[in-house]
Each structure stands twice: as C-alpha cells, then as structure tokens.
Amino acid sequence: MVIRIFAGVFTCALLTFTGHPLSHASDSAELGFQLSRQLCSRCHVIGEFNRMGGIGNSPSFTWMVKSDDWRERFLTFYSRRPHPVFTRVPGYALWSDVEPYYPPFQITLDEIDLIVAYVETLRDTQ
Numbered sequence: 001m002v003i004r005i006f007a008g009v010f011t012c013a014l015l016t017f018t019g020h021p022l023s024h025a026s027d028s029a030e031l032g033f034q035l036s037r038q039l040c041s042r043c044h045v046i047g048e049f050n051r052m053g054g055i056g057n058s059p060s061f062t063w064m065v066k067s068d069d070w071r072e073r074f075l076t077f078y079s080r081r082p083h084p085v086f087t088r089v090p091g092y093a094l095w096s097d098v099e100p101y102y103p104p105f106q107i108t109l110d111e112i113d114l115i116v117a118y119v120e121t122l123r124d125t126q
C-alpha cells in the first residue's frame with residue numbers, strides 16, 4: 001500500500017518535472033527532429049516538415065530509412081561524403097581540410113543518437 005502511494009507520487013512528480021507524459025523515447029525523437037531541422041533540412045528532406053525542400057542531390061531521410069543499414073549510415077554520417085567537409089564531431093580529428101562550401105556545424109555523438117531516434121519514427125510513416 002505504502003509502496004503504491006509512493007509510486008503514484010513519484011510518477012506525478014516525474015510527469016511534473018518532464019512537463020508532459022511523453023515517454024523518454026519520444027522525447028529523444030522530438031529533440032532529434034529539432035536537430036535535423038536545424039542542421040540537416042537545408043539539404044535533406046527530413047519528413048513532412050519540408051517534403052518539397054532539400055537540395056536535389058541529397059537523399060531524403062524517409063527514403064534512406066528504408067535501407068537495412070540506415071542506422072549505421074546515420075551513426076557515421078559525419079565520416080561519409082559530403083559531410084566531412086562541414087561537420088565537426090568534438091573529439092574526432094577533422095576528416096577533411098577542404099574549404100567548406102556550406103556553413104560548418106558541430107554535432108556530438110549524443111546529438112547524433114537523438115537524430116537516429118527521430119529517423120526511427122520515420123520508418124513507420126511511409
């Protein structure tokens with residue numbers, strides 16, 4: 001009984017703290033969406049958000065997520081062309097010293113995990 005009440009209070013506190021009843025997974029996906037919008041949507045179509053956007057030679061996130069190794073590709077995108085020219089990951093050596101043709105941005109491995117959580121949600125929508 002005491003445990004039940006405690007669990008109830010704890011859950012309420014948790015929901016109050018996080019602000020909404022979303023699970024941790026969808027929080028990550030939401031943050032991943034924000035990051036994708038900020039950093040990737042200029043070139044990539046990242047979902048409904050910019051269905052007609054992106055640049056022609058960049059594959060859309062919704063298309064890439066269909067491949068079996070999409071997770072691997074996203075986790076290592078910064079070492080795959082053309083990203084090494086404009087993407088910096090702290091703690092990693094610069095992959096390329098070519099003059100960036102696109103404003104360079106920095107991204108951490110944790111942030112890449114969030115993007116992967118977002119991309120995962122695209123698997124079911126198309």
Ligand code: HEC
Nearest residue numbers: 039040042043044057058059073074077080081082102115
């Ligand atoms: C300046 C434009 C540009 C930006 C910004 C950009 N990309 Fe890309 N990306 C490309 C292009 C172009 C390709 C296609 C490369 C090819 O086919 O050789 C690509 C390919 C990819 C691929 C597939 C790579 C492979 O080899 O399979 C992934 C995954 C990817 N991008 C993820 C991202 C993520 C995540 C972001 C944001 C954090 C991002 N990209 C930002 C231009 C961009």
